Amino acid sequence: MMTTTTTTTTLTTLTTATRGTARRATRTVARVARPTFARATAVGGASRTRTTRARRGGAVVTRADALAPPAVFDAACAASEKKSAQAPTTTLTLGFAAGALIGLGALLMTCVGGASPALAANNPGLSAFVKGAIGLPAGLTMVILTGAELFTGNVFVMLSGALNGVANERQVARSWALSYAGNFAGSVFMAYMAYTAMTAASPAASAAAVGIATAKASLPFVAAFTKGVLCNWLVCLAVWGTMATTSVAGKILAIFWPITMFVALGFEHSVANMFLIPHGMLLGANVSWAQMMTGNIIPVTLGNIVGAAVFVAGVHWLAYGKK
Structure with missing residues (x-):
């Protein structure tokens, strides 16, 4: 009886840990996939242009809102x-x-x-x-x-x-x-x-x-x-x-x-x-x-x-x- 209880407790602990790991992994993927905004200094001047960075197919793609x-x-x-x-x-x-x-x-x-x-x-x-x-x-x-x-x-x-x-x-x-x-x-x-x-x-x-x-x-x-x-x-x-x-x-x-x-x-x-x-x-x-x-x-x-x-x-x- 004691052995069964211990086994059940161990399985519950492992399941909870696995779910926590999955949730953390999901949050990490979401952060990587979510576009982030950065400020880039425009060439030849003091003006700044907002750019969008996102991962597409493993590469970071940068798109400027406007040319300098x-x-x-x-x-x-x-x-x-x-x-x-x-x-x-x-x-x-x-x-x-x-x-x-x-x-x-x-x-x-x-x-x-x-x-x-x-x-x-x-x-x-x-x-x-x-x-x-x-x-x-x-x-x-x-x-x-x-x-x-x-x-x-x-x-x-x-x-x-x-x-x-x-x-x-x-x-x-x-x-x-x-x-x-x-x-x-x-x-x-x-x-x-x-x-x-x-x-x-x-x-x-x-x-x-x-x-x-x-x-x-x-x-x-x-x-x-x-x-x-x-x-x-x-x-x-x-x-x-x-x-x-x-x-x-x-x-x-x-x-x-x-x-x-x-x-x-x-x-x-x-x-x-x-x-x-x-x-x-x-x-x-x-x-x-x-x-x-x-x-x-x-x-x-x-x-x-x-x-x-x-x-x-x-x-x-x-x-x-x-x-």
Whole structure:
């Protein structure tokens, strides 16, 4: 009897020990398999990037949430090299798509933010934010996610490559000319489509479109140029942000704040204006094509080029490029 009791006690003890060992082993495996977050110092700067580490198949895999700034500049140069080898018809086609998509964003801004006169009268600050947040961020998001060719971003990318020695002057000029021509055609096409579809047929939306076109075509040259500089500084920083991440959500967030900022502050974007002014003209704005070009498109385009060249491509080449 004593022997049986001893044997039973021994078995119980062994079972309990085995279960404890199994639980500890399970916890150990869970800790190894669970992703852990570490802070990694970004190359070439004091900023820090959060990374995710996890074991996959016995190896540790590290995934950064965003590229460090020098790596983003390298990515822009690589994109410049790729665009330099792109067929002219491809650049022109993608330019047309970008102009149409930016036009859609500008149309949304007009029909929602612009067509809210009571909000503009009672709360002009909020009205400006609504116009900035609803419309052009959506347009640029579609451009980035589809790979369309937007002239204003192209200036930053191609100049980065030229400054770093991976693109020559002829390639830069060709890419600029084709993307610009494609953007113009796509924007005017979308203006005509929006007019034909009577998208801004309501009195408030029609008045907004006419008012926007008239105001833009009436800007003094220096004001239009300066607004163009400030605008494309922000637009190219949005493009920079989208290059820093492979996440769709990250790209959308990188686009939202700079684009909302430039619209809310009243800066000028040449490609958006290629839609906004013709659209207003179709709806009755007393603006001629000559007034559109000399009063807005030409000075704004020049300002957009300077903003991208000096404050994005130039500044970051001095900081991170080959000297």
